[in-house]
Amino acid sequence: MGYYIMQDSAVAEFEMSEYWYIKPDFEEKVQDFFAQKREPEVVLELDIPGKDFNIAGKGSSELKNLLKRLGVDSEILRRIAVAGYEAEINVAAHSQGGKMISNVFDNLIYMQFMDNGPGISNIQQAMTPGFSTADDLVRELGFGAGLGLPNIQKNSDALHITSALNSPTLVEIIIFF
Numbered sequence: 412m413g414y415y416i417m418q419d420s421a422v423a424e425f426e427m428s429e430y431w432y433i434k435p436d437f438e439e440k441v442q443d444f445f446a447q448k449r450e451p452e453v454v455l456e457l458d459i460p461g462k463d464f465n466i467a468g469k470g471s472s473e474l475k476n477l478l479k480r481l482g483v484d485s486e487i488l489r490r491i492a493v494a495g496y497e498a499e500i501n502v503a504a505h506s507q508g509g510k511m512i513s514n515v516f517d518n519l520i521y522m523q524f525m526d527n528g529p530g531i532s533n534i535q536q537a538m539t540p541g542f543s544t545a546d547d548l549v550r551e552l553g554f555g556a557g558l559g560l561p562n563i564q565k566n567s568d569a570l571h572i573t574s575a576l577n578s579p580t581l582v583e584i585i586i587f588f
């Protein structure tokens with residue numbers, strides 16, 4: 412699958428790449444979720460500015476408080492907070508900023524992280540534990556071990572990443588309650 416973007420009045424083609432992880436035994440539940448197209452009960456939408464680590468992390472902590480009030484089990488809450496935090500920090504650390512949309516349903520949470528690029532050219536490589544392109548500033552703040560994406564996968568029931576070089580990145584996470 413390829414698509415076109417305008418660049419210096421030339422047309423360049425970049426290969427869109429996509430990564431799917433679905434936890435064993437969750438295939439049917441995840442398929443049902445996408446097929447049903449239900450309206451979420453609560454939607455929490457927050458901006459994530461690029462390179463602002465005072466704000467990055469606030470969205471997942473706000474989400475955690477909301478879900479706690481809704482009575483979500485503490486172990487599930489922990490997984491949501493970890494996956495959400497890592498995805499949020501990635502938008503701040505590696506992109507020009509974006510947003511986090513948390514869609515809360517009665518039986519699951521569906522989180523979407525979308526940013527304004529520059530995108531990931533090789534998602535499989537980005538998923539490899541230890542792989543990181545974090546710059547010095549990001550490393551000084553203690554990030555850049557290359558463990559965020561593997562950690563998101565470990566804590567998620569489903570993970571879908573769509574990106575391409577010089578394009579937005581979309582990270583979608585599903586965790587059942």
Ligand SMILES: Nc1ncnc2c1ncn2[C@@H]1O[C@H](COP(=O)(O)OP(=O)(O)OP(=O)(O)O)[C@@H](O)[C@H]1O
Pocket residue numbers: 497501502504505506526528529530531537538542543544545553554555556557558559560561580
């Ligand atoms: N939203 C994004 N936009 C562009 N590149 C990204 C994005 N998220 C991740 N990446 C790329 O994937 C790599 C691996 O991400 P991962 O979260 O696993 O590690 P990290 O962020 O570098 O370090 P850590 O999460 O351990 O602090 C990043 O270094 C970056 O190259």
Ligand SMILES: [Mg+2]
Pocket residue numbers: 497500501554555558559560
């Ligand atoms: Mg990371």
